[in-house]
Amino acid sequence: MRIFLFFLALPFVLVGELFDPVALFLTWQSDPQTTMTVVWITKEKEDEILLQWREAESACWHSINGTTQKMPGDLPYLVHQAEIKDLKPGSDTVFRIGEAGVSRKFRTLPKDLTKAVRFVVGGDIYHDDLELVEKTNRQAAKTNPYFAIQGGDLAYAAARRGEASTNKNLRWIEWLKLWKETMITTDGYVIALIPTIGNHDVNGRFNQTPEQAPFFYTLFPFPGKKGCNVLDSGDYLSLIVLDSHHSHPIYGTQSRWLYQTLEKRKDVQHTFAAYHIPAFPVVHRYNKAISRFIRRYWVPSFEKFQLAAAFENHEHAYKRSLPLKKGKAVPSGTLYLGGGCWGVEKPRKVKRASYLAKALPIRHFILVTLKDDKREFVAITPEGEVFDRF
Numbered sequence: 001m002r003i004f005l006f007f008l009a010l011p012f013v014l015v016g017e018l019f020d021p022v023a024l025f026l027t028w029q030s031d032p033q034t035t036m037t038v039v040w041i042t043k044e045k046e047d048e049i050l051l052q053w054r055e056a057e058s059a060c061w062h063s064i065n066g067t068t069q070k071m072p073g074d075l076p077y078l079v080h081q082a083e084i085k086d087l088k089p090g091s092d093t094v095f096r097i098g099e100a101g102v103s104r105k106f107r108t109l110p111k112d113l114t115k116a117v118r119f120v121v122g123g124d125i126y127h128d129d130l131e132l133v134e135k136t137n138r139q140a141a142k143t144n145p146y147f148a149i150q151g152g153d154l155a156y157a158a159a160r161r162g163e164a165s166t167n168k169n170l171r172w173i174e175w176l177k178l179w180k181e182t183m184i185t186t187d188g189y190v191i192a193l194i195p196t197i198g199n200h201d202v203n204g205r206f207n208q209t210p211e212q213a214p215f216f217y218t219l220f221p222f223p224g225k226k227g228c229n230v231l232d233s234g235d236y237l238s239l240i241v242l243d244s245h246h247s248h249p250i251y252g253t254q255s256r257w258l259y260q261t262l263e264k265r266k267d268v269q270h271t272f273a274a275y276h277i278p279a280f281p282v283v284h285r286y287n288k289a290i291s292r293f294i295r296r297y298w299v300p301s302f303e304k305f306q307l308a309a310a311f312e313n314h315e316h317a318y319k320r321s322l323p324l325k326k327g328k329a330v331p332s333g334t335l336y337l338g339g340g341c342w343g344v345e346k347p348r349k350v351k352r353a354s355y356l357a358k359a360l361p362i363r364h365f366i367l368v369t370l371k372d373d374k375r376e377f378v379a380i381t382p383e384g385e386v387f388d389r390f
């Protein structure tokens with residue numbers, strides 16, 4: 001009997017001894033088929049900078065020391081980042097923080113779309129209670145996506161224009177702690193996070209610099225302080241992440257970069273853009289300044305190079321536009337999708353507009369499935385109800 005009890009207790013003892021950082025997420029800075037960036041947060045006193053990984057079928061561990069930065073806002077935490085390179089496309093990797101760390105696994109994107117690739121999208125995350133975020137996270141994770149785009153207004157912690165700071169900085173830790181615990185697929189893969197900057201992630205909200213978004217740029221190596229960036233997965237997927245006038249202007253460098261980036265990718269099968277403020281609103285006025293800027297400086301490039309879809313946020317509602325080109329619905333037009341209602345308790349009233357195919361005040365995320373040359377968009381509530389499919 002004693003022996004039985006000993007073995008029963010053993011796994012719990014071992015688990016208790018393994019190191020697990022306060023928060024952890026995966027993201028990409030370069031090729032999602034061959035690299036993965038691991039970001040982990042430790043308390044100042046339990047600093048652990050070693051990242052170890054091995055191919056799933058191998059017993060041989062590799063090690064790399066992460067770079068370390070202090071968490072902004074005088075929070076007693078450290079942010080560590082390390083990029084794993086030279087992985088095989090579509091392969092499984094096991095990793096841990098420190099030699100005595102909890103083992104987790106991830107997968108790289110496959111080299112083509114003969115098998116479906118899925119990802120989820122949504123914005124306006126930690127607006128109300130963390131329980132709302134948890135519910136949407138868990139439902140999104142159940143769809144087994146490779147990655148999740150989080151379209152801005154992540155922790156709702158930044159100060160308004162004129163305010164020196166807020167006392168909300170711990171919300172970043174709370175959100176990312178929950179991310180570590182919930183954004184895991186049903187078969188155990190950690191889901192990568194692709195962040196987009198929103199007005200509530202920047203002190204001053206609009207027309208600021210990266211220095212006014214210290215948490216966003218300390219935590220996330222991508223999209224980086226130059227603002228705009230792109231992830232390419234072979235010739236089947238390009239994902240462009242843009243800054244809708246929060247820490248970089250919409251026009252000038254960013255709009256020129258967007259044109260050139262899309263031009264170079266005109267033969268890519270599926271191209272998407274993600275940013276926070278909508279070009280085609282479903283709640284706010286059509287002629288608000290930022291929406292006008294996006295329609296003037298970005299939309300012509302989207303249309304010229306036939307961007308498949310732009311994921312928009314900020315409005316706390318759901319919308320799907322018609323496929324638009326020069327204000328008309330055409331089959332080769334660009335879709336404007338979303339509305340930012342991942343963790344918002346009270347979705348906002350929607351309006352009618354000639355460019356909208358569907359509009360609802362509803363909490364949701366969008367599941368995107370790519371298979372060969374086909375793409376499907378499904379809008380899902382935190383309860384798992386599908387309410388739009390395109």
Ligand SMILES: [Fe+2]
Nearest residue numbers: 153198199314
């Ligand atoms: Fe917003």
